[in-house]
Amino acid sequence: MKKVVIHRPGGYEQLCLEQHVDPSPRPGEVLIDVEAIGINYADCVTRMGLYASAKQYVGFPITPGFEVAGKVAVLGEGVTDLTIGAEVIAVTRFGGYASQLAVGRSQVFVKPERLSMVQAAGFATVFLTAWFALFELAHARAGERILVHSAAGGVGSALVQLGKIAGCKVVGVVGASHKIDSVGALGADAVVDKSRHDLWHTAEQMAPEGFDVILDANGVTTLNQSYRHLAPVGRLVVYGFHGMLPRKGGRPNRLRLLWDYYRTPRFSPFSLTTRNRSLLGFNLSFLFHQSNRMQAGMTQLLRWVEEGRIQAPPTRTYPLAQVAEAHRDLESGQTVGKLVATP
Ligand SMILES: NC(=O)c1ccc[n+]([C@@H]2O[C@H](COP(=O)([O-])OP(=O)(O)OC[C@H]3O[C@@H](n4cnc5c(N)ncnc54)[C@H](OP(=O)(O)O)[C@@H]3O)[C@@H](O)[C@H]2O)c1
Numbered sequence: 001m002k003k004v005v006i007h008r009p010g011g012y013e014q015l016c017l018e019q020h021v022d023p024s025p026r027p028g029e030v031l032i033d034v035e036a037i038g039i040n041y042a043d044c045v046t047r048m049g050l051y052a053s054a055k056q057y058v059g060f061p062i063t064p065g066f067e068v069a070g071k072v073a074v075l076g077e078g079v080t081d082l083t084i085g086a087e088v089i090a091v092t093r094f095g096g097y098a099s100q101l102a103v104g105r106s107q108v109f110v111k112p113e114r115l116s117m118v119q120a121a122g123f124a125t126v127f128l129t130a131w132f133a134l135f136e137l138a139h140a141r142a143g144e145r146i147l148v149h150s151a152a153g154g155v156g157s158a159l160v161q162l163g164k165i166a167g168c169k170v171v172g173v174v175g176a177s178h179k180i181d182s183v184g185a186l187g188a189d190a191v192v193d194k195s196r197h198d199l200w201h202t203a204e205q206m207a208p209e210g211f212d213v214i215l216d217a218n219g220v221t222t223l224n225q226s227y228r229h230l231a232p233v234g235r236l237v238v239y240g241f242h243g244m245l246p247r248k249g250g251r252p253n254r255l256r257l258l259w260d261y262y263r264t265p266r267f268s269p270f271s272l273t274t275r276n277r278s279l280l281g282f283n284l285s286f287l288f289h290q291s292n293r294m295q296a297g298m299t300q301l302l303r304w305v306e307e308g309r310i311q312a313p314p315t316r317t318y319p320l321a322q323v324a325e326a327h328r329d330l331e332s333g334q335t336v337g338k339l340v341a342t343p
Contacts, residue, residue: 002343003098004323007061009049011250012324023102025076031102032090036121036317038067039326039339040154041242042285046094047327048245048252053285058094065096066285069111069120079105087111091124091298093288097323099343106291109298112305119312122154122338124298127310129239129284130158131297133215134166137280138235142167144212147203147229149222151188152179152336155239157313159215160186165309168213171206173199175333182314182336200225210234218243220260227267230277238281247333313337 001022006014025031043064046054054062072086082088082105089109095101111120134140146163150156151172163170164187171190172183183191192202199222203211210231216222217240227236244260245252267279287294304310314337318326326339 001098001100002320003063003095004065004320005061005063006047009047009060012047012327014047015324015327017321017323023100025074025079025102027077028079029076029102029104030072030079030082030088030090030108031074031076031100032068032070032088032108033073034068034070034096034099034101034343035117036069037065037096037098037320037341037343038122038125039318039323039330039341040066040125041240041330042066042125043097044250044327044331045242045245048250050245050252050257051285053283054094063095063097065092065094065098067091067121067124068096068098068101069115069117069123070101072108073100076102076105081105082108082110087117087120089120089124091128091294093285097320097341099320104291106295109302112302114305114308115312118315118317118340118342122315122340123301123305123312125284126154126158126313126338127162127301128294128297129155130162131301132282132284132287133237133239133280134159134162134213136293136297137282138213138215138237140166140168140213143169145169145171145207145210145231146213146215147171147173147207147211147226148188149173149214149216149218149226150175150242151183151186151191154313154338155217156215157182157186157337160188161310164188165304171203171211173203178334179336186311186313200229203229207231213237215239217241220244220264224265227265227277227279230275232276233278234276235278235280238279239283245331247331250328250331315340317342
C-alpha cells in the first residue's frame with residue numbers, strides 16, 4: 001500500500017508518499033481499498049505540527065487524514081454485516097492519506113448511491129462537524145438567524161445546508177467574490193462578501209437585534225465581533241482558529257502565533273450571564289470514544305442525502321502524489337467546497 005507520511009512538522013515538502021506493507025484488519029475491523037480521500041484544513045494544521053489531537057494520539061511520524069471512501073477488501077474477525085466489495089465511507093482519527101485503511105466497524109458507513117466516491121470521501125468530516133455544532137451544541141431552531149463564517153468552505157457549506165434544514169435564516173460570510181454564487185446555490189438567504197463590504201456593518205443591517213447562532217472557525221480575526229453580534233440567548237460556536245495561520249508558504253510564523261494567542265479574546269462569565277450569551281466549543285477528533293453519538297449523526301446525515309435534502313459541495317480532485325498542491329490551495333483561503341485526493 002502507499003501512504004503519505006509526515007516525519008517532522010513543517011511545510012509542503014514534509015508530505016512524503018511512501019510504499020508500506022499492506023495492513024490487515026484486526027478483530028472488529030474492516031480493511032478498505034481506498035478510492036478517494038477527503039482533505040481537511042485540519043490536515044494542514046497537523047502537517048504544521050500544531051494539531052492538538054495529532055500530538056496527543058500519534059505524534060510524528062504521522063499519516064494525516066480523517067476520512068476515505070472505497071470498497072470493503074477484507075472483513076476482520078467478528079464483522080458479519082458487510083460484504084466484500086461494498087462501497088463505504090470511513091472516518092478515522094488520522095491515517096486516511098493511504099491506498100488501504102483498516103478501521104473499526106463502527107467507523108464504517110455504507111455509501112449512499114447518490115454520492116460518487118469522490119463526493120463521499122469529502123462528506124463525513126465536514127457534515128459531522130456541522131451537525132454537531134448546529135444540532136448537538138447550538139440547538140438551532142426554526143426561524144432563528146444564523147451567521148456562518150467561511151460559508152463556501154468545507155464545513156461552512158455543510159453548515160449552510162444544515163441551517164436551512166433546521167428552518168433557520170442563514171447568512172453566509174465569504175472572503176472572496178468568486179465564492180458568493182456557491183453559497184447562494186446551497187440555499188443561504190444572504191451572502192456577505194467581506195472582501196467588498198464591511199462585514200459587521202452589513203451584518204447589523206441584516207439582523208439589527210443580532211444573530212441567534214454564529215459559527216466561527218476564524219478565531220482571533222472575528223471572535224470578538226462575533227460575540228458582540230449575538231442576540232439575547234445567542235450562541236457563539238467556536239470550532240477552529242485558522243485566522244492565526246498563514247495563507248502562503250505552509251509554515252506558521254511563531255511570533256505571530258504567540259501574538260494571536262495572547263490577543264484571542266477571553267470571555268467573561270459575568271458578561272455571558274448579564275448579556276444572556278453562550279459560548280460553545282468542540283473538536284470532534286477528541287470525541288471518537290462517543291461512537292454512538294457520531295453514528296446517530298451519520299445515520300441522520302446519510303438519510304438526508306438519500307432524501308435529496310443535502311447536496312455534496314463542489315469538489316476538486318488531486319492525485320495523492322500531489323497532495324502538497326491541495327494543501328497549498330486549501331491554505332490559500334481561495335478554495336470552494338471540498339478538496340479530495342485519489343491514491
Ligand atoms: N472543531 C472541529 O471538530 C472541526 C472539524 C472540522 C474542521 N474544523 C475547522 O473548521 C475550519 C474549516 O475547515 P475546512 O476543512 O472546512 O476548511 P475550508 O473552510 O474549506 O477552508 C478554510 C477557509 O477558511 C477561511 N480562512 C480564513 N482565514 C484563513 C487563513 N488564515 N488561512 C486559510 N483559510 C482561512 C477561508 O475562507 P473565507 O476567506 O471565505 O472565510 C478558507 O477558504 C478549520 O478551521 C478547521 O480546523 C474543526
